[in-house]
Amino acid sequence: MYLDDPAAFIAANTACHEPPLIPEIRLHLATEIVPIWQMTEEEMAEQGLPPPFWAFAWAGGQALARHILDNPDIVKGFSVLDFGSGSGLVGIAARMAGAASVTCADIDPFSVAAIRLNAQLNGVSVDVTSEDLIDTANPGWDLVLVSDLCYERPLSERIERWLRGYVAAGTRVLIGDPGRTYLPKTGMEKLVTYAVKTTRELEDTDVRATSVWQLLEA
């Protein structure tokens, strides 16, 4: 039933909360009191459900959203892509901070539903796509935002190659990351670091130093 209706699954399995670093945005999130918090990835896979990345405000996303909300000129008037959007946190922050338009992209249909619900919850409009945009041409985004996507080598390398091409053509690319293993090691400028409160169930620590980086041409 839920496979046909991700929005119903999200409504039944999440609670609305503000991420610790972003009190101005509420999201449908997994908390200790909802069933998906307890379910293992294997149990979800048995039900045909992908891991609920969309149900958490990842440290990288919180840092990037905080940086944008505190420095709205980064997005004001621009056309913005939030790639690998998850809950939609970063895209929603960009729209709240004055982006002219925001596209949230995520290949997980549950994420697509979560982004729509979360945008509605915060009274902002964003476009949402489930198309895999890696290696596609830029239709006109001025700024691309990426957060917490450097957790797998092949994915991280593909994204880096694709987005360095955007940077070479003049598009700004910002990355929020808490020191994941496959974050590019070179051609990056660190802009700011935040201490992001996390949970031990998700990370191995209570607080993660999480930086916002600008991707350079090489």
Ligand SMILES: C[S@@+](CC[C@H](N)C(=O)[O-])C[C@H]1O[C@@H](n2cnc3c(N)ncnc32)[C@H](O)[C@@H]1O
């Ligand atoms: C760890 S979550 C981070 C979510 C969000 N950016 C944040 O910081 O809270 C990674 C997200 O990337 C998405 N993802 C993975 N590969 C993708 C791809 N090729 N295109 C778009 N999204 C992708 C996953 O579905 C997941 O929602």
